[in-house]
Amino acid sequence: MSIAHFVASGMGGLRTGGDLVARMQFTKNMKVGKAKDYVAKKLGVTAFDLSDEYILRELREDVGIGVLTGVPGTPKGIAAKMNIEDLLGIKINSCEKFRKYHAKR
Amino acid sequence: MAKYCTRMGDGSTVYMTKEEIKQDVLDGTADAADMGGIKDLTADEIEHLIEIICDTNRIVGVARGEEVVLSYDVGQLDMTGDNGNSGGGVPASRLNGALVHERTLCADTFELAHSDYSIKPVKPVIANEMNDMEVIQNNIIIPYFYGAMPNMGLYYSPDGPYGNPADLMRQFKIDEAQEQAEAAAKHLARDILYVATKIDDAGSDGFNFDTTASAGDADFVGTLTGVEQLRKERPDMSIMLGMAGENVMGIHGEIEYDGKVVAGLFPHQQVALAEKAGANVFGPVSNTNTGKSLAWNLSRAVTFVKSCTDVSSLPVHVNMGMGVGGIPMSETPPLDAVTRCSKAMVEIAKVDGV
Amino acid sequence: MSDFAKEKQAIIDAMVAYKVPGIQKAADDAKAAGMEATEIIDVMGAGMSDVGILFERGKLFLPHVLSAANGMTAVVKSLEADLPVDKMGSTLAKVCMGTVEGDVHDIGKSICSTMLQCGGFDVVDVGRDVPSKEFVAQVVENGCTMLGMSALMTTTMTVQRDVIALLEEAGVRNKVKVMVGGAPVTQAWADKIKADCFSESASEQVDKAKALLE
Numbered sequence: 001m002s003i004a005h006f007v008a009s010g011m012g013g014l015r016t017g018g019d020l021v022a023r024m025q026f027t028k029n030m031k032v033g034k035a036k037d038y039v040a041k042k043l044g045v046t047a048f049d050l051s052d053e054y055i056l057r058e059l060r061e062d063v064g065i066g067v068l069t070g071v072p073g074t075p076k077g078i079a080a081k082m083n084i085e086d087l088l089g090i091k092i093n094s095c096e097k098f099r100k101y102h103a104k105r
Numbered sequence: 106m107a108k109y110c111t112r113m114g115d116g117s118t119v120y121m122t123k124e125e126i127k128q129d130v131l132d133g134t135a136d137a138a139d140m141g142g143i144k145d146l147t148a149d150e151i152e153h154l155i156e157i158i159c160d161t162n163r164i165v166g167v168a169r170g171e172e173v174v175l176s177y178d179v180g181q182l183d184m185t186g187d188n189g190n191s192g193g194g195v196p197a198s199r200l201n202g203a204l205v206h207e208r209t210l211c212a213d214t215f216e217l218a219h220s221d222y223s224i225k226p227v228k229p230v231i232a233n234e235m236n237d238m239e240v241i242q243n244n245i246i247i248p249y250f251y252g253a254m255p256n257m258g259l260y261y262s263p264d265g266p267y268g269n270p271a272d273l274m275r276q277f278k279i280d281e282a283q284e285q286a287e288a289a290a291k292h293l294a295r296d297i298l299y300v301a302t303k304i305d306d307a308g309s310d311g312f313n314f315d316t317t318a319s320a321g322d323a324d325f326v327g328t329l330t331g332v333e334q335l336r337k338e339r340p341d342m343s344i345m346l347g348m349a350g351e352n353v354m355g356i357h358g359e360i361e362y363d364g365k366v367v368a369g370l371f372p373h374q375q376v377a378l379a380e381k382a383g384a385n386v387f388g389p390v391s392n393t394n395t396g397k398s399l400a401w402n403l404s405r406a407v408t409f410v411k412s413c414t415d416v417s418s419l420p421v422h423v424n425m426g427m428g429v430g431g432i433p434m435s436e437t438p439p440l441d442a443v444t445r446c447s448k449a450m451v452e453i454a455k456v457d458g459v
Numbered sequence: 460m461s462d463f464a465k466e467k468q469a470i471i472d473a474m475v476a477y478k479v480p481g482i483q484k485a486a487d488d489a490k491a492a493g494m495e496a497t498e499i500i501d502v503m504g505a506g507m508s509d510v511g512i513l514f515e516r517g518k519l520f521l522p523h524v525l526s527a528a529n530g531m532t533a534v535v536k537s538l539e540a541d542l543p544v545d546k547m548g549s550t551l552a553k554v555c556m557g558t559v560e561g562d563v564h565d566i567g568k569s570i571c572s573t574m575l576q577c578g579g580f581d582v583v584d585v586g587r588d589v590p591s592k593e594f595v596a597q598v599v600e601n602g603c604t605m606l607g608m609s610a611l612m613t614t615t616m617t618v619q620r621d622v623i624a625l626l627e628e629a630g631v632r633n634k635v636k637v638m639v640g641g642a643p644v645t646q647a648w649a650d651k652i653k654a655d656c657f658s659e660s661a662s663e664q665v666d667k668a669k670a671l672l673e
Contacts, residue, residue, distance in 0.1 A: 008445075077246065
């Protein structure tokens with residue numbers, strides 16, 4: 001079912017910029033067009049490019065926001081999400097918690 | 106006359122002429138319009154829908170650049186669970202489930218879910234859920250929520266402390282049934298606040314209230330009240346509220362939220378209350394009739410969902426799983442039917458996500 | 460000779476309008492206008508069908524349905540002296556209703572029970588998570604001629620087949636019409652397990668249950 005929806009209409013998550021567009025929908029109540037425009041502007045690409053694996057594969061690695069494949073040395077998990085916070089100008093709850101616990105050292 | 110290979114609402118194959126498909130599309134949209142007091146699909150939309158259904162390719166899809174967000178419900182249970190939640194029966198960990206969905210199943214968002222997928226049973230095991238949320242948040246990159254159904258039926262006898270309104274009604278104890286439903290709704294709201302604030306403390310990206318109002322109008326009011334209290338407590342938390350059916354079933358019949366009787370509300374009316382309560386994303390539902398064709402079900406579903414996206418200022422993520430959103434009620438919904446529903450919801454109903 | 464169209468419409472309107480006193484008044488007016496008691500009851504039966512359909516289309520709610528049924532009960536009682544013996548307190552059939560073992564979903568089943576009760580059936584609702592053997596015992600003990608089983612999960616719908624097998628084992632399968640329903644249940648499934656009836660909705664179930672009696 002999930003693959004069927006992705007094939008028919010899905011952005012593709014980490015393959016592209018789907019997770020970033022989702023973040024703007026869920027944090028700022030943006031409809032899909034507005035969310036895509038916002039993310040595209042931050043990444044310096046067009047909204048059309050956001051679902052293009054060819055463009056986003058390299059771009060995601062360049063800006064350190066996590067890539068689909070297992071690339072050693074690329075930011076993962078919280079590290080990638082902290083870069084997403086900077087890119088999109090939002091706060092991510094798990095990163096906030098990470099900083100809070102880190103400050104306890 | 107040429108016949109097109111399409112589906113029934115139970116997933117079985119049926120051959121229909123274009124005229125028969127058109128008639129079912131017209132009947133489906135008319136049914137939704139009559140039931141919901143909403144507009145029928147336009148002539149252009151009907152033609153487009155017929156084109157999608159009659160496409161002879163096995164799969165169809167939206168144009169490049171028109172893709173939408175794909176948010177997942179039921180969490181890792183679709184891997185680890187049994188067929189009751191469409192699970193594949195793969196004994197994998199929750200972390201495995203999350204990362205597999207992120208890295209191989211193209212999910213734009215994902216969620217953690219308890220095997221009972223309901224608020225009430227989560228409460229006593231919330232510490233376990235918090236721990237798993239923290240561990241997975243350290244590893245995952247895509248938005249990762251917690252998901253559960255309000256499932257207020259669990260608060261009624263014999264599962265919970267309140268009298269069962271359906272049973273009481275049958276004994277003509279209408280006032281007592283309504284009182285019990287109201288008390289259960291308050292209890293549900295309290296549990297929602299407890300569970301959701303705890304999971305927020307564990308770093309969750311938000312909460313997905315799935316299959317809201319499955320126990321009727323009081324369930325909807327309990328959930329809206331819980332969401333409202335949660336929004337006050339956690340102004341920045343992401344909240345998704347998805348429904349159980351196109352219509353809020355009137356078990357109580359008179360219970361209100363924000364001065365409005367919620368029984369009998371349809372998606373375009375439900376979304377206004379979800380927004381008022383503080384949700385960020387709304388998930389409308391249209392249930393599939395297994396005795397009708399894909400054309401009838403999809404046309405009806407698109408009509409309901411379009412009426413919602415037309416008025417919603419929130420992003421709308423339509424529910425599109427087994428037996429909802431026009432998709433056949435089948436444990437393994439056929440690929441051709443799913444892709445047609447997916448495309449129609451994006452191109453005609455203009456949803457922001459699936 | 461009057462066809463009592465006005466009186467019939469008044470009865471149906473009162474039933475849909477959620478007013479028990481209104482129902483009684485409409486029936487009293489119809490009787491005063493010369494309508495036979497049996498005809499009044501038949502019109503009320505049609506009114507209940509309308510109420511059921513309106514409930515499923517989200518236009519009326521459960522209290523309305525029960526209020527209409529309550530009103531109908533009161534009217535039947537008030538007309539008792541004018542009714543032939545076979546119409547007094549008679550029910551169409553005795554139905555055992557329950558959700559199968561392992562499944563705790565009972566709202567849909569309860570609504571079906573309610574609709575059947577409102578439709579003139581004598582309902583023995585045995586609840587949810589009902590042990591399979593208990594279904595058979597309840598059917599036999601209560602002399603039910605119909606059995607309705609609900610299952611809301613793909614994991615529990617198979618129990619409907621088990622219960623049918625137990626009815627056969629007990630030698631009572633041919634005395635009981637078996638109806639199945641629930642979200643994952645389809646006509647194909649009903650055919651496969653040799654149930655007598657599948658319904659998509661509660662009001663459809665009432666119609667199909669009545670059809671099974673013919």
